[in-house]
Amino acid sequence: MNKSVKFIHILAFTILGFVSCNSPKNQAIKSKVDQKVDALLNLMTLEEKIGQMNQYNGFWDVTGPTPKNGNAAKKYQDLKNGLVGSMLNVRGVKNVKAVQKIAVEETRLGIPLIIGFDVIHGHKTLAPIPLAEAASWDLEAIKASARNAAIEASAEGINWTFAPMVDISRDARWGRVMEGAGEDTYLGSLIAKARVEGFQGNDLSAHNTIAACAKHFAAYGFAEAGKEYNTTEVNPSTLRNTILPPFKAAKDAGVKTFMNAFNDVDGKPATGNAHLQRTILKEEWGFKGFVVSDWGSIKEMIAHGYAKDNKHAAEIAIKAGSDMDMESYAYVNHLAKLVKDGKVKETLINQAAARILKVKFELGLFDDPYKYCNEEREKKVLGSKKLHAGALNMAKKSIVLLKNSTNLLPLKKQGLNIAVIGDLADDKTSPLGSWRLASEDNTAISVIEGLKAHSSNNITFASGPKLYTGTPTFVKEIKINNKDKTGFNEALNAAKNKDVVIMVLGEYGFQSGEGRSRVNLGLPSFQQELLEAVYKVNQNIVLVMMNGRPLTINWANDNLPSIVEAWQLGTQSGNAIAQVLYGDYNPSGKLPMTFPKHVGQVPIYYNYKNTGRPKTSDHDANTVFWSHYGDISNEPLYEFGYGLSYTTFTYNNLKLSAKSLDKKGNIKVTFTLKNTGNYKGKEVVQLYIQDLYASIIRPVKELKGFKIIALKPGESKEVNFTIDSKTLEFYTANNKWEAEVGAFKVFVGGSSKTSLVDSFELID
Numbered sequence: 001m002n003k004s005v006k007f008i009h010i011l012a013f014t015i016l017g018f019v020s021c022n023s024p025k026n027q028a029i030k031s032k033v034d035q036k037v038d039a040l041l042n043l044m045t046l047e048e049k050i051g052q053m054n055q056y057n058g059f060w061d062v063t064g065p066t067p068k069n070g071n072a073a074k075k076y077q078d079l080k081n082g083l084v085g086s087m088l089n090v091r092g093v094k095n096v097k098a099v100q101k102i103a104v105e106e107t108r109l110g111i112p113l114i115i116g117f118d119v120i121h122g123h124k125t126l127a128p129i130p131l132a133e134a135a136s137w138d139l140e141a142i143k144a145s146a147r148n149a150a151i152e153a154s155a156e157g158i159n160w161t162f163a164p165m166v167d168i169s170r171d172a173r174w175g176r177v178m179e180g181a182g183e184d185t186y187l188g189s190l191i192a193k194a195r196v197e198g199f200q201g202n203d204l205s206a207h208n209t210i211a212a213c214a215k216h217f218a219a220y221g222f223a224e225a226g227k228e229y230n231t232t233e234v235n236p237s238t239l240r241n242t243i244l245p246p247f248k249a250a251k252d253a254g255v256k257t258f259m260n261a262f263n264d265v266d267g268k269p270a271t272g273n274a275h276l277q278r279t280i281l282k283e284e285w286g287f288k289g290f291v292v293s294d295w296g297s298i299k300e301m302i303a304h305g306y307a308k309d310n311k312h313a314a315e316i317a318i319k320a321g322s323d324m325d326m327e328s329y330a331y332v333n334h335l336a337k338l339v340k341d342g343k344v345k346e347t348l349i350n351q352a353a354a355r356i357l358k359v360k361f362e363l364g365l366f367d368d369p370y371k372y373c374n375e376e377r378e379k380k381v382l383g384s385k386k387l388h389a390g391a392l393n394m395a396k397k398s399i400v401l402l403k404n405s406t407n408l409l410p411l412k413k414q415g416l417n418i419a420v421i422g423d424l425a426d427d428k429t430s431p432l433g434s435w436r437l438a439s440e441d442n443t444a445i446s447v448i449e450g451l452k453a454h455s456s457n458n459i460t461f462a463s464g465p466k467l468y469t470g471t472p473t474f475v476k477e478i479k480i481n482n483k484d485k486t487g488f489n490e491a492l493n494a495a496k497n498k499d500v501v502i503m504v505l506g507e508y509g510f511q512s513g514e515g516r517s518r519v520n521l522g523l524p525s526f527q528q529e530l531l532e533a534v535y536k537v538n539q540n541i542v543l544v545m546m547n548g549r550p551l552t553i554n555w556a557n558d559n560l561p562s563i564v565e566a567w568q569l570g571t572q573s574g575n576a577i578a579q580v581l582y583g584d585y586n587p588s589g590k591l592p593m594t595f596p597k598h599v600g601q602v603p604i605y606y607n608y609k610n611t612g613r614p615k616t617s618d619h620d621a622n623t624v625f626w627s628h629y630g631d632i633s634n635e636p637l638y639e640f641g642y643g644l645s646y647t648t649f650t651y652n653n654l655k656l657s658a659k660s661l662d663k664k665g666n667i668k669v670t671f672t673l674k675n676t677g678n679y680k681g682k683e684v685v686q687l688y689i690q691d692l693y694a695s696i697i698r699p700v701k702e703l704k705g706f707k708i709i710a711l712k713p714g715e716s717k718e719v720n721f722t723i724d725s726k727t728l729e730f731y732t733a734n735n736k737w738e739a740e741v742g743a744f745k746v747f748v749g750g751s752s753k754t755s756l757v758d759s760f761e762l763i764d
């Protein structure tokens with residue numbers, strides 16, 4: 001009988017004993033899982049409980065010889081002694097089985113490990129980067145994409161992902177914008193929910209669902225000046241109204257874990273921030289899962305200047321509500337002593353360990369610790385056709401058409417002489433983007449491959465100068481090529497006398513992501529120069545952008561006929577791009593993040609607050625005394641929510657069912673959407689409101705609803721939304737969510753610029 005099965009028997013008896021000596025009333029309100037957790041805790045030593053709170057990175061070739069020295073030997077011994085509750089970055093059935101076997105069969109109690117991994121956008125088969133997926137605004141597709149990621153990751157032994165990242169960010173300098181859902185709280189909250197539901201499925205104990213993790217709690221996306229790991233300046237209203245709602249949405253969707261953050265909020269590192277983790281998350285929101293620290297973030301409180309040493313850091317973190325220590329060695333090395341010295345109450349340990357054990361029970365790990373370890377399934381599922389089809393579907397939906405002023409797109413599938421230019425066009429790695437730890441280099445369909453597979457056009461490829469030198473990795477910066485112009489003239493020659501030039505420009509795959517903050521948002525290396533030179537020999541250019549963040553492409557927008565935002569679309573990238581360029585798929589994506597004209601405008605976002613001196617106020621805009629820059633307009637290059645289609649849509653007949661509502665009532669907003677172009681297409685219709693005066697200044701516009709409407713050429717449809725007082729709520733000066741009576745505007749349209757407007761009132 002293996003240890004965990006034996007353990008289940010012991011547990012059954014213990015539960016019976018435990019239940020009988022606890023008051024019936026207490027037990028009645030406790031779930032079965034909680035009763036099991038309590039019973040198990042009763043069997044555990046203090047050190048074993050702390051062990052559950054300790055997470056180690058994968059530490060040796062797990063199927064290789066036992067490590068004898070150094071860190072790996074300590075970790076191995078700790079694992080054998082039941083002092084490890086979780087491991088991360090161990091994947092593959094063989095490897096997961098090996099570590100799980102030690103936990104289950106060699107430790108005193110045989111408690112299984114929870115195995116974590118950054119499953120961020122797909123796993124081995126990659127979906128578009130999360131920012132790109134957000135551009136689809138298609139919640140069902142995003143949920144399905146997370147579902148597929150969970151199916152593939154769980155087949156490799158993983159049962160917990162460190163995703164979704166739900167950090168709102170308004171700063172394209174921050175490299176991790178690629179990993180989130182963009183700048184908007186409403187869209188971000190719905191996407192957070194979709195992703196949690198996708199990862200966790202309907203039954204967390206199934207073998208192909210995994211626990212999700214809402215991260216990074218909180219405000220990491222507000223790193224000052226977009227500089228990675230930087231401090232934040234966040235006021236309580238921004239925290240409540242802008243930053244926290246996607247976390248709350250994840251919590252409400254049943255997310256099992258949270259990860260805290262590297263940054264500080266209000267002078268306290270998030271990891272040691274009791275206001276965030278205890279008061280808001282656990283008390284106010286009633287979150288019952290557990291909080292994992294970010295990598296080494298407990299120890300990093302020393303560098304922050306918030307803890308004296310690692311022992312002090314452990315004390316601060318546990319008191320603040322961080323339940324699991326990822327790679328700080330703070331809990332495993334110091335917590336027991338802190339308890340024995342009376343500095344930390346054992347109840348805090350009990351509570352943290354209980355939260356972790358509970359998730360393990362819910363995953364079904366105690367019923368079968370090897371349930372994710374089926375080699376047959378692993379072979380069948382990893383890289384399956386179904387997963388590739390899902391990745392392709394998501395990739396097409398993520399593409400945003402930014403410009404098509406002469407209807408150069410879609411392209412014909414035969415008879416064209418096309419030049420494809422740009423180092424990224426034949427790159428089979430960059431389209432995978434960042435955060436792709438389980439995938440292999442060179443596995444994406446390149447743009448060239450996609451274009452060739454989808455047409456019989458005559459295609460000539462010229463890379464132009466290399467974008468970078470060396471092999472990009474997740475960990476280290478590589479050199480952007482600013483010296484070697486080899487290939488420049490060849491590219492110009494290739495462009496001459498062609499019907500169309502497709503230029504694929506942007507960032508290499510690891511140029512965004514963690515640790516990849518940048519102050520230049522233009523096209524790196526010689527790409528801008530190349531673009532302008534090619535334009536001189538052939539103006540029929542389709543620019544395909546491959547990037548992990550908004551870039552300042554003003555020149556392209558001013559001069560080129562067609563621009564397609566293709567982000568980093570994952571394994572199926574080239575096929576998705578080809579299907580869009582050739583019109584097999586009519587793009588319908590909309591930007592989830594504002595594209596600035598200049599990096600100096602950043603942070604830039606559509607839902608800013610008005611100053612006392614907006615352009616439209618009484619102040620004379622001919623003078624300098626209004627809120628603006630002297631050398632650039634306030635306008636972005638492309639606004640939030642913007643995106644075109646091969647067809648066109650018009651918005652008409654905005655009607656409100658009433659001009660006022662009270663707190664129990666509602667108003668129906670209707671308008672007519674018409675497809676006025678020649679293609680069938682989908683439009684993401686968007687509803688915004690503005691609260692004209694309030695106890696806390698409200699944004700000039702806030703997204704409050706959207707729908708994806710499919711129409712044939714010439715077809716019209718009446719679209720409706722309902723506004724009630726819930727729609728109008730915000731975190732007010734009373735420190736609670738409520739709607740305040742007063743005047744509102746309502747806007748609808750195909751982007752945050754919107755085209756129709758009306759007004760109404762909320763009355764008592």
Ligand code: NOJ
Nearest residue numbers: 088118162215294295514
């Ligand atoms: C650090 C990152 O901030 C976090 O998002 C990630 O999950 C962990 N490393 C583990 O890889």
